[in-house]
Amino acid sequence: MPDYVPHTDAEIDAMLGFLGLDHLGQLYDHIPHAVRLARGLDLPEGLSESEVISAFDGFAQRNRAAATDLVCFAGGGAYEHELPSAVKAMASRSEFLTSYTPYQPELAQGVLQALFEYQSMLCALSGLDVANASLYDGASAAVEGVNLAAAATGRRHVVVSRGIHPHVRAALHTYAAGSGLAITEAPLADGVTAWPADLAEPACLLVAYPNYLGVLEDVSEAARLAESNGALLVAYADPVASGLLRSVGSMGADVAVGEGQPFGSAMSFGGPYVGLFAVKDAAYVRRWLPGRLVGETVDADERRAYVLTLSTREQHIRREKASSNVCTNQTVIAIAAAFHMAWLGPRGIREMALQCARGARYLRDCLTMIAGVEPAVGAPTLYEQAYRVPRSPLVVLDRLADEGFLGGIALDGDYPELGNAILTTVTETRTRQEIDAFAAAFEKACSP
Amino acid sequence: MTVPPALQSPGAGRAASAPLLGHEAEPTIFELSAPGRRAWSFRNTGVHEWAAEELVPAEHLALEPVALPEVSERDLVAHASRLSHRNYSVDLGAYPLGSCTMKYNPKMCDAVAAMPGLVGCHPAQPESQIQGWLALMHGLTEALCEVTGMAAATLQPAAGAAGELTGLLLMRAWHQSQGNPRTKVLIPDSAHGTNPASVTLGGYEAVTVPSNAQGLVDLAALRDLLDDEVAGLMLTNPNTLGLFEREITEIAAALHEVGGLLYYDGANLNAILGVVRPGDMGFDIVHMNLHKTFATPHGGGGPGAGPVAVTERLAPFLPGPLVRHDDEAETYRWFTPAQSIGRMHLWHGNAMVLARAYSYILGYGGPGLRRVADAAVLNARYLKERVRGSYDFPFDDPCMHEFVASAARIRRETGVKALDLAKRFIEEGFHPPTMYFPLIVDEALMVEPTETESPQTVEAIAQALLRIAEEAATDPEAATAAPRTTVVSRVDEARAARDLKVRWRAED
Numbered sequence: 001m002p003d004y005v006p007h008t009d010a011e012i013d014a015m016l017g018f019l020g021l022d023h024l025g026q027l028y029d030h031i032p033h034a035v036r037l038a039r040g041l042d043l044p045e046g047l048s049e050s051e052v053i054s055a056f057d058g059f060a061q062r063n064r065a066a067a068t069d070l071v072c073f074a075g076g077g078a079y080e081h082e083l084p085s086a087v088k089a090m091a092s093r094s095e096f097l098t099s100y101t102p103y104q105p106e107l108a109q110g111v112l113q114a115l116f117e118y119q120s121m122l123c124a125l126s127g128l129d130v131a132n133a134s135l136y137d138g139a140s141a142a143v144e145g146v147n148l149a150a151a152a153t154g155r156r157h158v159v160v161s162r163g164i165h166p167h168v169r170a171a172l173h174t175y176a177a178g179s180g181l182a183i184t185e186a187p188l189a190d191g192v193t194a195w196p197a198d199l200a201e202p203a204c205l206l207v208a209y210p211n212y213l214g215v216l217e218d219v220s221e222a223a224r225l226a227e228s229n230g231a232l233l234v235a236y237a238d239p240v241a242s243g244l245l246r247s248v249g250s251m252g253a254d255v256a257v258g259e260g261q262p263f264g265s266a267m268s269f270g271g272p273y274v275g276l277f278a279v280k281d282a283a284y285v286r287r288w289l290p291g292r293l294v295g296e297t298v299d300a301d302e303r304r305a306y307v308l309t310l311s312t313r314e315q316h317i318r319r320e321k322a323s324s325n326v327c328t329n330q331t332v333i334a335i336a337a338a339f340h341m342a343w344l345g346p347r348g349i350r351e352m353a354l355q356c357a358r359g360a361r362y363l364r365d366c367l368t369m370i371a372g373v374e375p376a377v378g379a380p381t382l383y384e385q386a387y388r389v390p391r392s393p394l395v396v397l398d399r400l401a402d403e404g405f406l407g408g409i410a411l412d413g414d415y416p417e418l419g420n421a422i423l424t425t426v427t428e429t430r431t432r433q434e435i436d437a438f439a440a441a442f443e444k445a446c447s448p
Numbered sequence: 449m450t451v452p453p454a455l456q457s458p459g460a461g462r463a464a465s466a467p468l469l470g471h472e473a474e475p476t477i478f479e480l481s482a483p484g485r486r487a488w489s490f491r492n493t494g495v496h497e498w499a500a501e502e503l504v505p506a507e508h509l510a511l512e513p514v515a516l517p518e519v520s521e522r523d524l525v526a527h528a529s530r531l532s533h534r535n536y537s538v539d540l541g542a543y544p545l546g547s548c549t550m551k552y553n554p555k556m557c558d559a560v561a562a563m564p565g566l567v568g569c570h571p572a573q574p575e576s577q578i579q580g581w582l583a584l585m586h587g588l589t590e591a592l593c594e595v596t597g598m599a600a601a602t603l604q605p606a607a608g609a610a611g612e613l614t615g616l617l618l619m620r621a622w623h624q625s626q627g628n629p630r631t632k633v634l635i636p637d638s639a640h641g642t643n644p645a646s647v648t649l650g651g652y653e654a655v656t657v658p659s660n661a662q663g664l665v666d667l668a669a670l671r672d673l674l675d676d677e678v679a680g681l682m683l684t685n686p687n688t689l690g691l692f693e694r695e696i697t698e699i700a701a702a703l704h705e706v707g708g709l710l711y712y713d714g715a716n717l718n719a720i721l722g723v724v725r726p727g728d729m730g731f732d733i734v735h736m737n738l739h740k741t742f743a744t745p746h747g748g749g750g751p752g753a754g755p756v757a758v759t760e761r762l763a764p765f766l767p768g769p770l771v772r773h774d775d776e777a778e779t780y781r782w783f784t785p786a787q788s789i790g791r792m793h794l795w796h797g798n799a800m801v802l803a804r805a806y807s808y809i810l811g812y813g814g815p816g817l818r819r820v821a822d823a824a825v826l827n828a829r830y831l832k833e834r835v836r837g838s839y840d841f842p843f844d845d846p847c848m849h850e851f852v853a854s855a856a857r858i859r860r861e862t863g864v865k866a867l868d869l870a871k872r873f874i875e876e877g878f879h880p881p882t883m884y885f886p887l888i889v890d891e892a893l894m895v896e897p898t899e900t901e902s903p904q905t906v907e908a909i910a911q912a913l914l915r916i917a918e919e920a921a922t923d924p925e926a927a928t929a930a931p932r933t934t935v936v937s938r939v940d941e942a943r944a945a946r947d948l949k950v951r952w953r954a955e956d
Contacts, residue, residue, distance in 0.1 A: 002811045004552050005823040006902040014452035015830045015903055024822045027829060028723055030846050031692050035729045041722045042594050046813030049556045055810060060565025062580030067568030077794060078571050082490065086521050094539040095532035098553050101749035104880055105939040106931050110535030111748035117477050120951040124515040130950055136606035139794040167794050174790030178617050178650040216508050244500060245508050259794065269581050270571030270795025272751035292749065297944035299936040304473040309944040320644035320654040327642050328607035332747030342477050342524050346513035348488030355490055357503045362495045380505055401577065409572050432494035
């Protein structure tokens with residue numbers, strides 16, 4: 001057993017002696033015997049460090065990891081991107097990793113400034129004015145986005161595009177059981193959101209850009225629609241696509257939310273990721289912005305300094321009147337995202353998005369040569385694309401796995417209206433050779 | 449009471465030796481930017497290099513580049529390193545920040561979290577490809593159920609507050625299934641702020657239960673508040689004063705009598721590992737903060753992980769999917785419970801945090817976890833007794849893993865506030881205790897040494913606390929002007945809120 005408790009027996013005795021106690025059990029004398037655990041915990045004996053590492057090697061070996069054991073063409077909210085060594089090294093520095101929330105700013109200028117820079121980059125990416133210091137993931141960011149809209153407008157109904165990630169929609173419904181918000185789902189027509197004619201006084205419209213099927217939605221039109229109905233537009237924006245596309249803020253979104261995993265984080269079996277959240281500078285920000293916010297100020301000697309600010313919005317001050325309960329967020333993941341965005345810069349981020357789009361275009365040229373395979377929706381896409389396949393998607397994906405590919409995500413469960421369909425994704429990590437091999441395997445997998 | 453000589457080593461655990469290269473502000477990364485400079489490179493994929501205009505309809509294409517900084521990798525790394533030098537951390541020294549459990553984060557757990565076979569998995573891979581992950585999650589779930597005395601658990605909630613909301617939605621689903629979701633949830637006046645905020649988000653009215661003179665739940669007042677509209681009671685035990693709720697069985701019985709559910713806020717679970725289990729105390733729902741109890745790094749404020757465990761009758765409502773073992777096929781499978789409240793996370797929770805916590809549990813094993821609680825309580829009890837006299841304890845039951853001292857008398861006599869003492873304590877080479885929480889203690893300083901600090905470090909913390917209290921009387925300005933040894937002096941928080949500047953702009 002590794003022992004991170006430093007006390008020697010003699011020291012324990014000395015401390016107990018100081019307290020006038022004879023043995024450790026007496027520390028709990030005031031706890032009623034009826035609730036005490038008479039036996040020890042029914043857990044195995046401890047393991048040494050090397051035994052623990054071996055046990056986890058065992059777990060790792062029982063996986064076929066998409067990034068190492070397969071060639072990954074799956075995305076759908078979790079992406080394999082090139083992760084620079086410098087970003088990994090800097091984000092794992094123990095000063096960031098083993099500190100707490102920067103409640104004592106004099107001891108936390110590093111984390112605070114890194115978060116200030118993260119907020120600034122997120123503003124640039126989204127075309128909006130104020131970004132918070134992170135939320136848990138894309139789902140929690142979307143939930144906080146609609147909650148902000150409800151608080152800002154005083155309305156209790158939100159309209160959510162079916163192009164929003166199915167798991168995000170599921171989370172919205174789960175949280176709505178508590179908040180009482182009514183959710184209407186706007187269907188997709190050929191991959192594009194068809195907003196209902198009567199929006200029934202919504203607090204917001206929630207649209208994804210690009211959406212779950214990879215489609216470039218008309219954000220400007222959604223913004224006009226929201227505005228003419230007195231609602232906010234909340235855009236679930238893909239941060240990688242933002243390197244090439246117009247920012248959602250420039251197209252009229254009031255709030256940008258999203259999943260920041262592509263910057264700074266490996267696929268990590270789904271977490272920890274980072275929820276992106278940015279808003280227009282509006283009166284409601286001071287009252288209703290969820291999560292932590294870092295502001296610039298000065299110290300007693302007039303030097304530039306950073307500090308958590310507007311904390312009167314937050315749960316530890318406002319308690320039951322707070323609009324959000326967020327306390328711990330995803331700080332070090334946000335810091336990693338900031339370092340990655342700085343590593344990319346304006347041209348790198350554009351190149352990254354462009355390479356994804358080129359690969360996806362090439363894959364489409366290849367896959368549409370296959371009999372029975374065609375894009376499942378006709379609208380323009382960027383680097384994710386749903387394909388209709390002539391067989392059960394699960395069979396196709398199983399066969400692709402046999403050939404060494406994670407071929408995508410089956411859509412028949414979440415989007416039965418598309419028939420037999422698979423969502424594929426190409427990132428900048430995929431080479432022409434890999435795409436050629438994938439297309440050949442795809443053809444084989446689709447054959448009877 | 450005399451301090452045993454073996455425990456005296458006044459320098460122990462202090463970070464006052466950390467080198468400081470200067471006191472100038474670090475420029476922002478934007479100010480280090482030079483047009484055309486770059487760190488990035490990408491592989492040559494061999495794919496035809498279509499122009500953006502050939503791939504994206506014109507109305508979608510960005511009109512100008514994203515205003516990110518342009519820096520070399522060397523400058524980025526230097527900037528990040530300098531920022532890291534401007535931050536305190538557990539790896540640097542003691543961090544007795546009450547309620548936050550800033551214990552040592554074993555490096556072994558970092559090694560586990562870097563394994564390509566774990567970190568390289570896509571969360572939507574089919575079951576057959578992720579048997580290792582499912583086995584890991586299944587094992588962790590079982591261990592957490594044993595530690596808490598519960599029947600089933602979800603690993604999805606990303607932090608304690610997300611766990612709280614999960615618990616409240618479970619509470620709502622349970623009562624709904626009984627015909628009435630009910631309207632109120634009770635919380636003690638000593639509760640963490642996330643409790644009432646979560647109650648509101650769960651669709652309930654938060655009703656405050658007063659504490660008695662001992663700082664424990666006032667059982668008579670609780671009984672007066674109980675009726676058939678009470679959905680549940682959220683309790684931390686030991687509570688936020690670090691005190692064990694001795695009447696917990698009576699509290700549970702009274703609540704259960706009106707059909708309410710008892711919710712365990714696991715913020716302080718580290719104090720009772722292997723000593724008492726929430727399930728045995730009568731709790732129905734438990735959230736855990738893996739980043740506290742099971743030592744996963746706090747990351748400057750996240751990520752955490754807030755799994756929620758429940759009794760048998762609440763298991764059908766848990767968020768899904770969960771992992772089960774198919775004994776016949778000898779494989780692990782996902783399943784979603786029949787009346788599941790839905791989903792609390794984009795995927796399966798903060799998986800790499802879960803892996804770290806499980807490695808910590810496997811390392812310590814059952815008896816080891818008990819040793820964690822013993823040392824945590826011993827350190828806190830010792831420290832409390834060492835500073836008695838200089839600080840007051842308005843609620844003076846034997847403390848568990850932390851205690852709350854009041855500096856009200858110091859403030860009255862010297863004008864030095866708890867805030868000033870905390871800032872002065874920084875100059876002693878430590879991170880300060882939590883200030884002004886819980887709200888029911890005037891000028892509160894909440895101290896949690898944790899079990900990973902040596903007795904000598906705890907003694908050094910004690911001496912520093914005694915020194916600054918004594919100094920407040922003779923030289924109050926030393927405290928009100930502190931800290932003077934840090935990269936910035938006292939930060940103007942009011943100005944930050946008044947002249948809100950939350951992003952870098954070239955024109956500023």
